[in-house]
Amino acid sequence: MADIYAYINHKNGVADDSALELIEAAKKIDAGAAVTAIVTGSGSELDQVADAVAATYPKVLKFNADALAYPNAEVVRKLLVNVLPADAILLVAHDTFGMDLSPGLSIKLDSAFVSDVADIEGVDGSTLKAIRQEYSGMVSTHVTCDISAGAVINVRPGCFAPDESQSAGGTVEDKSGDAGDLSTGRTFLEVVEAEVGDVDITKSDVLVSVGRGIEDEENIEIAQELADAMGAVVSCSRPIVDAKWLEKSRQVGTSGQTVKPKVYMACGISGSFQHMGGIKGSPFIVAINKNVKAPIFQVADVGIEADILEFLPELTEAIGEL
Amino acid sequence: MEILVCVKRVPDTAENEIEVNGSGSDIERDDLVYSVNEWDNYAVEEAIQIRDNVGGTVTVVTVGDDESEEVLRREMAMGADNGILLTDDAFEGSDGKGIATLLKAAVEKGKYDLILTGAQADDGAGQVGGMLAAMLDVPYASLVNKIEVNGDKLKVGREIEGGNQEMNEIAMPCVLSIQTGINEPRYVGIRGIRKVASVEIPELGAGDLGVDAGAVGAAAAKVKRVDYFVPELGEGAEMLEGSTEEIIAKLIEHLKAKGGLK
Numbered sequence: 114m115a116d117i118y119a120y121i122n123h124k125n126g127v128a129d130d131s132a133l134e135l136i137e138a139a140k141k142i143d144a145g146a147a148v149t150a151i152v153t154g155s156g157s158e159l160d161q162v163a164d165a166v167a168a169t170y171p172k173v174l175k176f177n178a179d180a181l182a183y184p185n186a187e188v189v190r191k192l193l194v195n196v197l198p199a200d201a202i203l204l205v206a207h208d209t210f211g212m213d214l215s216p217g218l219s220i221k222l223d224s225a226f227v228s229d230v231a232d233i234e235g236v237d238g239s240t241l242k243a244i245r246q247e248y249s250g251m252v253s254t255h256v257t258c259d260i261s262a263g264a265v266i267n268v269r270p271g272c273f274a275p276d277e278s279q280s281a282g283g284t285v286e287d288k289s290g291d292a293g294d295l296s297t298g299r300t301f302l303e304v305v306e307a308e309v310g311d312v313d314i315t316k317s318d319v320l321v322s323v324g325r326g327i328e329d330e331e332n333i334e335i336a337q338e339l340a341d342a343m344g345a346v347v348s349c350s351r352p353i354v355d356a357k358w359l360e361k362s363r364q365v366g367t368s369g370q371t372v373k374p375k376v377y378m379a380c381g382i383s384g385s386f387q388h389m390g391g392i393k394g395s396p397f398i399v400a401i402n403k404n405v406k407a408p409i410f411q412v413a414d415v416g417i418e419a420d421i422l423e424f425l426p427e428l429t430e431a432i433g434e435l
Numbered sequence: 436m437e438i439l440v441c442v443k444r445v446p447d448t449a450e451n452e453i454e455v456n457g458s459g460s461d462i463e464r465d466d467l468v469y470s471v472n473e474w475d476n477y478a479v480e481e482a483i484q485i486r487d488n489v490g491g492t493v494t495v496v497t498v499g500d501d502e503s504e505e506v507l508r509r510e511m512a513m514g515a516d517n518g519i520l521l522t523d524d525a526f527e528g529s530d531g532k533g534i535a536t537l538l539k540a541a542v543e544k545g546k547y548d549l550i551l552t553g554a555q556a557d558d559g560a561g562q563v564g565g566m567l568a569a570m571l572d573v574p575y576a577s578l579v580n581k582i583e584v585n586g587d588k589l590k591v592g593r594e595i596e597g598g599n600q601e602m603n604e605i606a607m608p609c610v611l612s613i614q615t616g617i618n619e620p621r622y623v624g625i626r627g628i629r630k631v632a633s634v635e636i637p638e639l640g641a642g643d644l645g646v647d648a649g650a651v652g653a654a655a656a657k658v659k660r661v662d663y664f665v666p667e668l669g670e671g672a673e674m675l676e677g678s679t680e681e682i683i684a685k686l687i688e689h690l691k692a693k694g695g696l697k
Contacts, residue, residue: 185603187574209595212554213577216531216565225657226531228560247558247663248446251453252462255661298574298606302590307598319695325449343690344697355616361598369598376695397693399686400672404452406665415689416672417682424679431683432696 114236115200115263117146120193120214121166122184122206126158128166131206131268133275136169138204138268141233142241147171148204150283151196153189155182167283174288180295183304186213187297194221195293200263207267208367215265224263227256231272236260249385250408269386271393310362312346318375319345322365323353324388326381326402326421330358335425336380342432348372350382366391381421384409401425436491436584438482439547440515441538441567442475444499444506445557449473459662471506474553476513478613480620481582482551483514489584491548492516496541498526498534507636512627513620523640528653535566536651540644542571549589550610554578564612574609580617 119135121128132150139148150170152163155177163175174196180188193214197203199222205211207229219226227243231253234242239261246253258264314320321340327333333347340347347363354364365372367390377395382388384400384407392398400413403420410416417424446453446462447470454463471479482493494517495510497503507518521537529537542550550568554577555561561577568575580600581592593601594614605611641648649655675682690696 186577190569209578209593212561213565213575213593216562217569217575220532220535220566220569226562226566227658228531228562242661245559248453248462249448249559251448252455252663253666254663257659257661259657298609299576300604302602302604304595305592305600305602307600319697343695345695351615357619364598367596368594371597376690376693378695397689397695398672399689399695405674406452406454410672410674411666413672415686416674417686418674419679419682427679428683428686431680431687435687435696 114143114146115202115260116198117142117148117202117204118197119148119150119170119204120189121150121152121162122208122210123152123154123158123162126161128162129206130275131208131270132166133169133277134270134273135204135206135268137273137275138230138233138266141273142202142236149174151176151193153181153184153192155179163285167281167285169279169281169283171281171283173283173285175285176292177287177289178292178295183301184210185297185299185301186210187299188295190214190218190221191295191297192292193218196288196291197222198263199223202260202263203265205265205267207269211267215267219265222263222265224265225258225260226265227258228267229269230266231269241266246386249383251383251406270390308362310360312363314346314348314363314365315370315372317346319343319378320348320365320372320374320376321345321378321380322348322350322382323380323421324350324382325352327353328422330356332422333358335422339425339429339432342429345378350388379409379413380425382409383407384412436485436489436549437545437547438486438491438493438549438551439542439545440475440479440482440493440495440510441550441552441563442479442495442497442506442510443472443553443556444469444497444503445472448557455663455665459664462663469502471509472553472556474555474613474615476510476620477615477617478551478553479510479513479515480618481613482549484618485549485582485584494519494545496521496538498522498529498537504636508628508631508634509623511631511634512623518634518636520636520638521644522638523648525641525648525652528656529651530656530658531560531562532566532657533651533655535563535570537644537646538563538567539570540646541639542567544644548607550608552610552612554612554614561612564610568610571608571610574605575611576603576605576609577612578614579611580614582611582617
């Protein structure tokens with residue numbers, strides 16, 4: 114089988130959790146594979162990350178260049194095309210960087226691309242068998258992928274449980290000299306940090322979170338009344354922010370805030386994986402949804418099949434009478 | 436500015452419950468409500484706003500069957516100037532690369548400064564925009580939630596983790612995939628739909644596009660869907676049953692126990 118590589122994301126000198134998850138995904142492709150990690154960046158942060166990743170990966174390739182100081186996917190794509198063998202199997206986390214990098218990379222390497230893989234069932238000859246989800250997680254699919262000419266595989270964060278105990282004692286090789294031409298038509302300018310809203314939802318012990326099931330802007334009031342009765346704060350899923358019914362600072366999810374309240378009430382939220390990504394480790398999740406098949410019920414502790422527009426006012430009233 | 440927007444007709448997941456058919460070969464498609472992929476609708480709105488500001492035209496293109504024409508007409512009723520339907524039996528079963536190959540051929544029949552796609556569609560792969568850019572050898576940015584036109588360059592914002600925004604300068608021609616929330620797509624009324632009902636929409640097949648039928652479709656697909664299934668639930672939620680009063684009483688007990696009530 115072709116060599117397996119993993120592209121490691123990092124920030125502020127610390128490797129992303131996906132570094133541990135990608136090596137577990139690689140083991141499901143080839144249990145005995147010596148997986149090579151690729152770390153790009155610049156300066157001492159890069160060295161720090163490369164050394165840390167060598168604890169998990171037997172071999173780490175380090176690429177140091179000013180152009181790589183920020184992970185601009187166009188620049189990283191050029192680098193990987195310059196340095197990867199054509200039949201490489203490359204694992205990348207399916208996050209906003211991986212989504213930016215990978216589809217085009219697979220074309221440039223002329224290899225297969227499987228997006229957002231939730232599980233890998235193994236390899237039969239040159240056919241990789243994987244599991245993905247479609248329609249916002251409402252159904253799953255088995256897919257096959259011909260990896261004979263290499264593959265780029267994006268792995269959904271949180272789906273492969275890391276084995277924290279392992280120690281690879283790997284080596285770091287500085288391959289910066291092989292980077293080649295990294296000029297592109299896209300220049301990174303800056304990261305604009307999220308605006309701080311009127312309420313910091315990450316500080317609340319209890320969140321009454323609303324999704325599409327709230328149906329109308331004026332119905333937000335129903336959730337607000339419940340939150341007031343409970344001493345909670347109102348948060349929401351992405352469609353509510355897209356519709357501009359609540360401000361972005363109230364959004365829970367990978368593209369919004371990560372929260373860890375004592376109780377998370379998901380009201381009319383179906384539960385896309387991006388949303389679940391924002392409540393990782395939330396201790397107690399209550400899901401109220403009229404669609405009993407909504408994915409949120411798979412992660413909730415307590416589920417109620419109900420129309421939130423009818424249920425929430427009754428709950429508010431009952432709490433008011435306590 | 437000449438703008439091409441790639442759109443797709445998909446089952447509307449906000450309106451439908453998606454279920455797997457008996458054999459697992461497909462989802463149940465009877466009685467499904469279809470609509471324009473939500474992300475694509477934002478892309479078309481953005482294209483219309485750019486055109487209205489700087490001039491030019493907006494063309495919408497889709498790969499599909501005759502029924503896909505309805506999404507082109509809907510986006511034209513919204514304000515797109517032209518529609519193109521890429522349709523041929525040979526296109527059936529194409530994977531992301533196959534679709535990008537067809538779109539590339541369509542792009543090369545015109546002269547576009549900017550090509551927009553939705554960030555993702557029903558299969559959640561989010562792949563066609565990036566593949567298309569790589570095939571055209573032009574710059575790409577995904578998950579775009581802000582666009583400013585500065586001459587022959589664009590300043591684009593990308594949505595990244597934690598509610599932050601990554602700003603980039605990108606040279607045109609380029610491909611951008613558009614994230615929801617970038618704008619507020621306008622309402623399309625019956626009058627708008629009627630206005631474009633009789634506009635002719637060109638249909639292009641493999642021959643018209645100069646695409647080798649063997650390079651697209653099921654035979655060329657490296658990635659294939661084997662079946663659909665509903666995952667076995669883990670432990671799942673404890674579903675509260677009974678009358679609404681009983682459910683509320685049980686829920687309040689849970690909330691008290693977990694610190695959910697003050």
